[in-house]
Amino acid sequence: MAGIESLFAKRIQGSQSSIVRDLLRYSKMPNIVSLAGGIPAADMFDMEGINAALNEVIESKEVNAYQYSTTDGELVLQEEIVKLIEDRGIDAACDEIVVTSGSQQGLDLISRTFLDEGDVILVERPTYLAAIQGFKLTGATVEDVEGGPEGLNVDALEARLKKGPIKALYIVPTFANPTGSTLSDEKRERLLKLAVEHNFVIFEDDPYGEIRFTDQLAKPIYSLAKSEKEKEHIVYLSSFSKVLVPGLRLGFIVTSRKIREKIVICKQSVDLHTPVLSQLIVANYLKSGRLQPRIKEISKAYQKRCQHLIDSLKKHTEGKISFDAPTGGMFLWAKLPEGMSATELLKHAIDAEVVFVPGAAFYVGTPEDNTLRLSFATVTEESAEEAGKRLAIALKNYEEAIAKA
Secondary structure: OOOHHHHOOOOOOOOOOOHHHHHHHHHHOOOOEEOOOOOOOHHHOOHHHHHHHHHHHHHHOOHHHHOOOOOOOOHHHHHHHHHHHHOOOOOOOHHHEEEEOOHHHHHHHHHHHHOOOOOEEEEEEOOOHHHHHHHHHOOOEEEEEEOOOOOOOHHHHHHHHOOOOOOEEEEOOOOOOOOOOOOOHHHHHHHHHHHHHHOOEEEEEOOOOOOEOOOOOOOOHHHHOOOHHHHOOEEEEEEOOOOOOOOOOOEEEEOOHHHHHHHHHHHHHHOOOOOHHHHHHHHHHHHHOOHHHHHHHHHHHHHHHHHHHHHHHHHHOOOOOEEOOOOEOOEEEEEOOOOOOHHHHHHHHHHOOEEOEEHHHHOOOOOOOOEEEEEOOOOOHHHHHHHHHHHHHHHHHHHHHHHHO
8 A cells, every 4th residue: 555655746755854954953052063054143133123123113003014915025125125236236126026035935936937847957066955955846957067166167057058958057156155156257247148148047046245255246147137138037036044134034036027027926826925024124124224234244253253263174174174265155165185075074073063064965966075064154263163173083083984994
């Protein structure tokens, strides 16, 4: 007799939980130093400003804050988003914006809008794990294109496009997850040109672009789209989770009106609309003018925390963990010596009470198993020092296990 497994949709059969989410439980354990979570630092949340924004909603006695609303988002928030993205070089109107329940929902919505079973979507190698999971659930074929310290290899992409059509390209062009890499302006322009020429859509995911350690601003690819035709080949996603708080679950999509119309239809069937209360809180916060100063504080803090982790790794691991220092974002992408496995190292790291995410999780095809992602957003000088010590112990124990094998 067939069990419940036979009733699951084919797209979910064989799917596995995200290792990043599974490792998140270690961040709750007081004895563990966690470098695994892709979560922002709670000590950087502007609770004073957020509470003031919430109280403003409550004191207004606005009953619509608790009512059903329009699917595309509250106009008052859309107007503030227009101002926000203007600083990023994006010229958009309110009717080119969809407010989403986090940028993760944004990814789900554009996947529903564009991807059919059998379609080909390209991603950078390596890339954001949850994006890979989401695209696979549509039944699309996910292929990767070589990436590196300077981001996506556009020459490799162009060579792939000559082999056959694709439906979309997913990319995190600024301070990418997991590598921390940033694509040059010249490559961004080439990507947009290729999208128009080969008729595919760029899914541009930009959750980290504001968290920069230098004054150099990397303009979103979307900001380069000047004509309506170019705008119809790119969808821009962003989020308030990394620069404000993740618990409000608020993000947004910017795209052409033609694409926006279809995305709104998809969202109607998903959650009707993003909670109005969350939208009004964020709208009030943006009006207060507190966001940009807070982003500068976050960036300064993360830069310092990144350096603490780098110093500790250099001090304790004897060069056995190599990396390129990022210029923004939340992640340090590292490598072990050839022949070593980060997945195997994690077992010894857990015993040493330190955790990270093995890089293999971020690959579509055959992974580089000696890679690992280290998150520095939540470390302190003391915990970074301890992380280096514990990783050194894990490496020593792993090397001894290899020698005995």
